[in-house]
Amino acid sequence: MSEEEEALKMEALLRWAAQIGISDVPSSNSSSSIPSSSCLGHSLLVSHFPLAGGRGLAAARDLRKGNLLLRVPKAALLTNQRVLQDENLAYCMKKHPNLSSSQKLTICLLAEVANARGSWWYPYLVMLPLSYDTLPNFHEFEIHALQVEDAIWVSEKAVVKARSEWKEGLLVMQEMELKPQLLSFRSWLWASSTVSSRALHIPWDDAGCLCPVGDLFNYAAPDDKLCAEESHFEGKDEKQFTEQANSHALRLTDGGYEEESTSYCFYAKRNYKKGEQVLLSYGTYSNLDLLEHYGFLLTSNPNDKAFLQLDAAVNISKTWPKDCLYLQPDGKPSFGLLCALRLGETPMNRRRAVGRLAYSGFLLSNENEVLVMKKLAKHCCQLLEELPTTMKDDASLLLAIEKIRNQIVLFDVPESLFYHEEVGGFLRANGMEKERLMDGSLSAKVLRSVERWKLAVQWRLCYKEILSNCISYCSMVVGQIS
Numbered sequence: 001m002s003e004e005e006e007a008l009k010m011e012a013l014l015r016w017a018a019q020i021g022i023s024d025v026p027s028s029n030s031s032s033s034i035p036s037s038s039c040l041g042h043s044l045l046v047s048h049f050p051l052a053g054g055r056g057l058a059a060a061r062d063l064r065k066g067n068l069l070l071r072v073p074k075a076a077l078l079t080n081q082r083v084l085q086d087e088n089l090a091y092c093m094k095k096h097p098n099l100s101s102s103q104k105l106t107i108c109l110l111a112e113v114a115n116a117r118g119s120w121w122y123p124y125l126v127m128l129p130l131s132y133d134t135l136p137n138f139h140e141f142e143i144h145a146l147q148v149e150d151a152i153w154v155s156e157k158a159v160v161k162a163r164s165e166w167k168e169g170l171l172v173m174q175e176m177e178l179k180p181q182l183l184s185f186r187s188w189l190w191a192s193s194t195v196s197s198r199a200l201h202i203p204w205d206d207a208g209c210l211c212p213v214g215d216l217f218n219y220a221a222p223d224d225k226l227c228a229e230e231s232h233f234e235g236k237d238e239k240q241f242t243e244q245a246n247s248h249a250l251r252l253t254d255g256g257y258e259e260e261s262t263s264y265c266f267y268a269k270r271n272y273k274k275g276e277q278v279l280l281s282y283g284t285y286s287n288l289d290l291l292e293h294y295g296f297l298l299t300s301n302p303n304d305k306a307f308l309q310l311d312a313a314v315n316i317s318k319t320w321p322k323d324c325l326y327l328q329p330d331g332k333p334s335f336g337l338l339c340a341l342r343l344g345e346t347p348m349n350r351r352r353a354v355g356r357l358a359y360s361g362f363l364l365s366n367e368n369e370v371l372v373m374k375k376l377a378k379h380c381c382q383l384l385e386e387l388p389t390t391m392k393d394d395a396s397l398l399l400a401i402e403k404i405r406n407q408i409v410l411f412d413v414p415e416s417l418f419y420h421e422e423v424g425g426f427l428r429a430n431g432m433e434k435e436r437l438m439d440g441s442l443s444a445k446v447l448r449s450v451e452r453w454k455l456a457v458q459w460r461l462c463y464k465e466i467l468s469n470c471i472s473y474c475s476m477v478v479g480q481i482s
């Protein structure tokens with residue numbers, strides 16, 4: 001789509017949105033005339049942020065924390081409930097009660113796409129991205145570029161899951177007599193990635209909703225941290241714990257469906273200057289989570305995690321589930337990991353006696369702490385050594401990938417790059433000659449693969465940075481104690 005075409009389609013979307021009551025004017029100001037040609041202009045404007053999500057929403061004026069920014073009436077939301085008002089679709093869907101809500105929403109989206117101009121959401125549908133970089137879209141080469149076993153496993157699982165969900169959905173779509181092109185796995189991947197990366201939470205359906213205009217907000221990581229395992233379990237029953245977690249989760253998002261106004265409402269989580277990008281916290285995600293569901297990552301993500309596999313001898317009592325044993329971005333071990341390591345370095349016959357102290361997060365003894373830190377640093381060094389490339393390799397590879405991505409002719413790239421095993425792997429995976437990579441004439445398909453390759457290298461570099469931060473952190477603690 002040319003820039004001009006895109007601008008026209010965006011205008012049409014904003015005009016349609018204004019007509020159906022989507023508005024960035026707070027209700028108290030609703031007497032002030034809403035520009036009928038656009039639902040935006042009072043608080044927000046569509047803009048482009050190349051370094052932070054591409055297309056997004058900018059502040060149209062100085063905004064204050066707590067300001068209502070956008071209201072999207074329930075009638076505008078693309079939900080299972082709305083689409084399944086079509087009796088024929090509802091009848092086909094009813095025959096397959098085992099489909100998940102997300103599968104249903106994926107099918108509903110494809111059914112609307114099949115209606116083309118006949119769909120009520122047509123102006124919205126034509127502005128959806130044409131492709132996605134979420135993990136289910138990764139190919140074998142890109143998955144292996146992640147290098148870390150856990151991440152490869154998560155990606156492979158995401159691909160397998162997408163395929164099996166497609167097979168399950170296929171029966172219904174055939175009964176609906178969707179066009180053959182919409183029955184393909186490629187179409188399914190597009191639709192399910194749209195749902196995964198754009199659906200917003202609604203209380204009545206786990207799949208969420210597609211929210212025209214409201215889904216143009218790009219993501220910022222929430223400041224508040226919800227470290228479930230860090231808030232002590234002690235003295236709390238499961239219900240209290242869940243309630244606490246839910247109240248945290250509510251604070252972590254700055255938009256939500258409001259029953260009183262039957263609208264999805266978005267609020268400013270902080271003050272914004274005119275022209276600044278207004279961001280939304282979709283939730284607390286590690287970089288792997290972001291990659292899996294949204295197809296991007298943050299090079300500085302306060303909620304990133306590097307998971308560590310501990311041998312059974314360390315996580316002795318299996319007290320901590322695997323997902324509590326990780327390093328934080330600054331390299332500090334999570335609460336669970338530190339407890340497990342401290343107890344792991346305690347002689348068997350003393351573990352019971354110091355258990356309570358350890359589970360409350362206290363240091364057990366200076367000797368124990370030094371042993372823990374040395375062991376942890378050694379483990380991180382080993383992990384770094386076992387990975388096929390160093391952080392320096394990754395950083396220089398990223399520079400080259402950036403040039404390839406921008407179709408810059410690679411004059412100044414060292415010849416050695418092409419002997420790099422990984423570059424060879426990329427060429428083979430895409431059935432390409434070295435020359436094609438150098439002359440900057442890549443097809444759209446190859447460019448999409450470059451994009452995913454870049455994300456994989458960025459991800460593993462962030463992971464390695466956390467391990468490296470951990471080594472520095474451990475040596476600092478040992479230095480302080482000794």
Ligand SMILES: C[S@@+](CC[C@H](N)C(=O)[O-])C[C@H]1O[C@@H](n2cnc3c(N)ncnc32)[C@H](O)[C@@H]1O
Nearest residue numbers: 052053054055197198215216217218219294296
């Ligand atoms: C709900 S949409 C946001 C609007 C989107 N940029 C668009 O053009 O339609 C979510 C998608 O935007 C992109 N995105 C959002 N926040 C981002 C960020 N901070 N950095 C990079 N990409 C981001 C990702 O592709 C993500 O899947």
